[in-house]
Amino acid sequence: MAIVTIERRVLEKNDEVAARNRETFRKNKVFAINVVSSPGSGKTSILERTLEYFNGSVPIAVVEGDVQTDLDAQRVAKFNVPAVQIVTNGGCHLEAKLVQDALANFDLRTIQLLIIENVGNLVCPSNYDLGEAMKVVVASTTEGDDKPLKYPSMFLNASVLLINKVDLLPYLSCDLNTLRGNALKINPRLLIFETSCTTKAGIAQWCEWLRTKLTG
C-alpha cells in the first residue's frame, strides 16, 4: 500500500509540472507532441522524415529521451533543428520535470512545433503527462496486430496512431485491418496514419495534418 501512495504522489507532482509546461507551450504558441512506442518502432525515423518534409518551413525543436546514448539527438542534429538529449540513465520514461529542464535550452517564442521523443517503452510513459498537446503512438507492423489489446493504456491515452513500416507488410503475418480494428476497439477516437520511412508512404499526410495544428 505504501508503494501505491508514493506512486500517486509522484504522479501528482508530475502533473503539476506538466500543467506548468502546458501553460508555457500555450503562452508561446508551441504545439507539443509526445511520441511514444516500443523500442525500434521507428520514432526517430518518423522524426527524420518529418523534419525532412518540413525542410525548415516550420520552426521545429526536438527533445530526445533515451535510457542511454545521444545517438538519436545526433541523427536529429543533421537537420539543423534545436535538439536536446535527455538521458534517463536507466529510467523507463520521461517526466515533466526533465522536459521542463530541457525547455530552458530553447527560445520557445521562435518555435511552432516541439517534438518530444519519449523512451522506447509501450508501458510506463503512458502514465506520465509531459504537458504535451497530445500523445502520438507509433506501432510497427513488425510487432504484430495484437499490441493495442496487450498494451491498452498507451493506445487509450494517445490521440494519433502511426502504423509504421507498412512497406514490410508483404513479408509479415500482421493483418493491417486487424491492427486498425484492435486499436479502435481500445480507443475509437484514434486518428490513424499508415506510414513507411523507407518508401515515405503516408509521411506527407501526417505532416500536413500536423501543419493544421500549428498556430504560432
Add this chain to the structure above:
Amino acid sequence: MAIVTIERRVLEKNDEVAARNRETFRKNKVFAINVVSSPGSGKTSILERTLEYFNGSVPIAVVEGDVQTDLDAQRVAKFNVPAVQIVTNGGCHLEAKLVQDALANFDLRTIQLLIIENVGNLVCPSNYDLGEAMKVVVASTTEGDDKPLKYPSMFLNASVLLINKVDLLPYLSCDLNTLRGNALKINPRLLIFETSCTTKAGIAQWCEWLRTKLTG
C-alpha cells in the same frame, strides 16, 4: 530520496522471493529461463517454435506475463503444456512473488524446463530477478542494430541473445554484424543465436543448446 529508498526496499524484497524460487527450481531440477524483449520482438513465437521442436520430448511448463489479455497463454495452450497467464494489469514487469504464486499451479517434480515470458519491455524487467537460471533477451532485426547501446541494462543482465526475424534482413537497414558487435560491446559473454520463426532458422540450434542445460 524517499522514492529511491522505497524502490530499494521493493528490490530487496523481490530478491528474497527470487532466491526462494531459485531454491525451488534447484530442488526440483527445473531449468528456468526468463525471456525478455521489446513488445513484438517475437518472444511468444520463439516459445511456439520451441514447444513445437521439443514436441513433448521434454516436459516444459510456461508462465506468461502480460499487461493485459491472455492471448499468449491461449497460443501456448495449443501445444498441450501446462501454462499460467499472469496479467499485471498495467504493471510493466514480472516480479518474483507473481512467479512464486504461478508455480503453485504446476507439479514441478514433473517439469524439466520452465519458460517465463516476461512483459514486453526492454527497460524495467532487467532489474527484477525472478529466480531464473538465466535471462534470454530477444531482439528483432526490425528494431534496428542500435538497441543494445540504447537499452544496455537488459543486454548486460542477459546470458543469451536471440536475434530474431533474420528472414526480414533483406528488407531492412539493420546490419547484423553491427547488431552483434553492439551486443557484445555491452556484454562480451552473451551467447548469440540468430533465429527466424517464419523459416525456423536457428530454432534447432537454440533448442539443442537448451537441451544441454536440462538436468532433471
